[in-house]
Amino acid sequence: MRHASPQAHGPVARADRILSPIEDATNLIAALFVFALMCIGIAQVVMRTVFATPLTGYVDLVELSMAGMAFLGAAYTQRMGAHIRMELALGHLTGRKLWAAEALGALVGMAIIGVLTWYSAEHFWRSYELGDTTMDAEYPVWPSKLVVPVAFSIWLVRLAIQFAGAVRLLNDPARDPQGVTLMKDAAQTAREEADAASEDT
Amino acid sequence: MLIGLGFQHPLAVGLIGVGLLIVLVFLGVRVVFAAATVGLLGLVELIGWGPAAGIVGIVPHAKATTYALSVLPMFIFIGFVAFHAGMTSQLFDAARKWLGWMPGGLAEAKVFATAGFAAVSGASTATSAVFARVAIPEMLRHGYDKRLSAGVVAAGGTLATLIPPSAILVIYAIIVEESVGRLLLAGFLPGLVSALVYAAIIIVWALVKPHHAPATPREERATWPERIRALPPLLPIMAVVFIIISAIYQGWATPTEAGALGAGIIFMVAVLRDAGLKPITESLMETAKLTVMIFSLIWGVTIFVRFLGFSGLAEAFTQLVVGIDAPPMVIMLCILLAYAVLGMFMDAIGMLLLTLPVVYPAVIALGFDSIWFGIIVVKMAEICLVTPPIGLNCFVVAAVRPDISLSDVFKGISWFFVADVITIIVLLAFPGIVTWLPDLMR
Numbered sequence: 001m002r003h004a005s006p007q008a009h010g011p012v013a014r015a016d017r018i019l020s021p022i023e024d025a026t027n028l029i030a031a032l033f034v035f036a037l038m039c040i041g042i043a044q045v046v047m048r049t050v051f052a053t054p055l056t057g058y059v060d061l062v063e064l065s066m067a068g069m070a071f072l073g074a075a076y077t078q079r080m081g082a083h084i085r086m087e088l089a090l091g092h093l094t095g096r097k098l099w100a101a102e103a104l105g106a107l108v109g110m111a112i113i114g115v116l117t118w119y120s121a122e123h124f125w126r127s128y129e130l131g132d133t134t135m136d137a138e139y140p141v142w143p144s145k146l147v148v149p150v151a152f153s154i155w156l157v158r159l160a161i162q163f164a165g166a167v168r169l170l171n172d173p174a175r176d177p178q179g180v181t182l183m184k185d186a187a188q189t190a191r192e193e194a195d196a197a198s199e200d201t
Numbered sequence: 202m203l204i205g206l207g208f209q210h211p212l213a214v215g216l217i218g219v220g221l222l223i224v225l226v227f228l229g230v231r232v233v234f235a236a237a238t239v240g241l242l243g244l245v246e247l248i249g250w251g252p253a254a255g256i257v258g259i260v261p262h263a264k265a266t267t268y269a270l271s272v273l274p275m276f277i278f279i280g281f282v283a284f285h286a287g288m289t290s291q292l293f294d295a296a297r298k299w300l301g302w303m304p305g306g307l308a309e310a311k312v313f314a315t316a317g318f319a320a321v322s323g324a325s326t327a328t329s330a331v332f333a334r335v336a337i338p339e340m341l342r343h344g345y346d347k348r349l350s351a352g353v354v355a356a357g358g359t360l361a362t363l364i365p366p367s368a369i370l371v372i373y374a375i376i377v378e379e380s381v382g383r384l385l386l387a388g389f390l391p392g393l394v395s396a397l398v399y400a401a402i403i404i405v406w407a408l409v410k411p412h413h414a415p416a417t418p419r420e421e422r423a424t425w426p427e428r429i430r431a432l433p434p435l436l437p438i439m440a441v442v443f444i445i446i447s448a449i450y451q452g453w454a455t456p457t458e459a460g461a462l463g464a465g466i467i468f469m470v471a472v473l474r475d476a477g478l479k480p481i482t483e484s485l486m487e488t489a490k491l492t493v494m495i496f497s498l499i500w501g502v503t504i505f506v507r508f509l510g511f512s513g514l515a516e517a518f519t520q521l522v523v524g525i526d527a528p529p530m531v532i533m534l535c536i537l538l539a540y541a542v543l544g545m546f547m548d549a550i551g552m553l554l555l556t557l558p559v560v561y562p563a564v565i566a567l568g569f570d571s572i573w574f575g576i577i578v579v580k581m582a583e584i585c586l587v588t589p590p591i592g593l594n595c596f597v598v599a600a601v602r603p604d605i606s607l608s609d610v611f612k613g614i615s616w617f618f619v620a621d622v623i624t625i626i627v628l629l630a631f632p633g634i635v636t637w638l639p640d641l642m643r
Contacts, residue, residue: 027486027489027490027493028482028485028486028489030489030492030493031482031485031486031488031489032485033489034274034275034278034485034488034489034492035485037271037274037275037457037461038275038278038461038464038465038468039461039465040461041275041457041458041460041461041462042458042461042462042465044458044461045454045458045461045462049453049454059268062268062271062457063266063267063268063271064266066265066266066267066270066271067262067265067266069274069489069492069493069496070261070265070266070270070492070493070496070497070500071261071265071493071496072489072493073489073490073492073493074493074497076489076490076493077490077493077494077497080490082490082491082494083231083232083233083494083497083498084231084232084233084494084498084548084550084551085226085229085230085231085232086226086227086229086232086547086551087229088227089227089228089229090228090229101228101229102229104228104230105228105229105230105231105234108225108230108234108235108238109230109231109234111238112234112237112238112241113234115241115254115257116237116257116258116261118258119254119255119257119258119259120258120261120262122258123258123259123262144262144266145262148261148262
């Protein structure tokens with residue numbers, strides 16, 4: 001879906017190549033958190049109903065681990081273009097107008113994720129200094145809160161790459177797209193869904 | 202300027218905020234950024250930078266780490282694994298053996314196979330894509346009209362969002378602070394009613410135009426032993442349905458735990474089928490992606506909602522709506538019509554998250570039931586998946602079958618669209634269909 005070919009030169013393409021494996025890895029970690037949630041859920045039901053000894057601190061553990069699922073994949077999802085947006089107007093734009101809109105979108109994202117990275121880091125730091133724990137099992141809360149600024153920092157870098165990629169194309173729309181998500185219309189999305197289905201059945 | 206028109210300061214800021222949000226979303230800014238940015242700016246204007254930034258820094262972690270939300274990754278995972286493990290063709294095979302003798306039997310089989318698959322999946326377009334490959338060739342081979350074949354596949358996909366486990370109903374429950382379990386139960390009967398109305402339309406279609414859906418010859422019909430043999434592969438799916446509904450209904454497990462058990466069963470089936478590592482890692486990566494997308498929307502919109510709270514806009518909107526001199530049902534129809542239009546241009550989850558904080562209090566003030574409204578709104582959003590101009594399900598079917606044009610699919614779907622309108626009217630007239638099952642739980 002992204003055009004940046006493996007041999008593409010230039011700082012945007014290089015940054016894209018460096019960040020992508022990091023994003024893949026963090027999304028995989030998020031995926032493993034989901035898998036762990038499944039395992040611990042099954043364990044909890046079995047322990048409670050069969051052995052009448054529920055796991056202590058189960059709810060605390062689930063809540064803390066949800067930070068891993070909710071945030072770690074944010075940059076990966078951004079790269080895949082999967083964060084929801086309305087493409088009604090965008091779909092009709094081409095050339096400079098399209099890249100201007102894409103640059104605006106990335107810029108708004110950078111602004112808010114930048115603020116959130118800073119203040120979620122503060123939120124983590126307070127919790128670390130105070131030694132906050134959960135109510136029930138008294139697990140420390142700070143590792144969970146640390147996930148947010150870490151994931152948001154990676155997201156911020158991805159947005160910066162997309163912004164740079166859009167500005168680069170705004171300067172010269174004829175260039176080979178790098179570091180930007182190319183939009184798909186409904187027919188294209190449909191074709192990909194169809195291909196995915198034919199692979200697996 | 203708005204203050205000059207007699208608006209209070211917070212209310213004016215609220216209106217400007219909503220306007221800015223609409224502009225940003227329309228310009229194609231991702232909904233999470235648009236909502237969170239406007240929320241932050243509005244909070245800064247109303248309570249100052251320090252408190253605003255404090256709130257904004259806390260919301261993502263605080264909102265995302267609530268136990269009730271943990272059911273979402275489980276339900277999403279069940280759907281992706283079932284999809285990648287290829288459980289669909291077996292469902293269709295069994296349904297065909299049991300229902301093949303009816304008028305339009307193959308199309309009937311398709312509807313009930315989708316309803317069954319919906320029990321392990323909440324994804325409408327993926328369901329359509331799979332069945333377009335499995336069911337359409339079979340129907341065409343038996344001389345079925347291609348519009349009927351395509352229409353039934355595109356429409357059937359929408360069943361996935363009502364029949365539990367449905368991610369979108371969980372999201373609705375979280376936004377309006379209703380019980381997740383009650384909403385999931387509430388979706389069951391309306392999902393079944395939708396399937397039955399589809400089935401009725403097919404029977405009428407097959408009886409009126411027999412050449413569109415030729416009867417299966419007697420010698421090709423399945424025998425009883427064949428029918429029985431088709432059932433065992435369906436056991437895992439039945440087990441998932443049973444576990445989720447019974448756990449919620451009888452309260453022996455939370456929705457998350459029931460989801461974990463269901464996911465475990467489908468996961469074991471995939472492993473035993475020797476599906477290999479690839480479909481499993483793929484399901485996990487896609488689950489993580491969809492999870493982060495939904496969670497981002499939830500905290501992004503929560504920041505916006507914090508701002509709305511300070512502006513008093515939702516209360517003002519409620520007063521305005523309640524003050525309208527018209528029967529509540531007329532106002533409800535207007536709201537539903539607005540959703541139908543909006544749904545043509547926007548993803549259902551994004552649409553619900555953005556509008557409910559303002560619309561929901563008004564609906565409740567008008568005296569409607571919150572669970573009933575959730576089901577109706579989700580059904581409305583689903584209808585938009587099969588209507589032009591976006592109608593993603595129809596695009597999917599046309600993409601899988603190059604021999605069927607998009608306009609054929611849209612023509613084929615028109616009768617099922619009528620069916621959906623009938624379903625909505627039935628649900629409006631008999632709200633008991635929605636509320637009966639969850640009310641038993643009390």
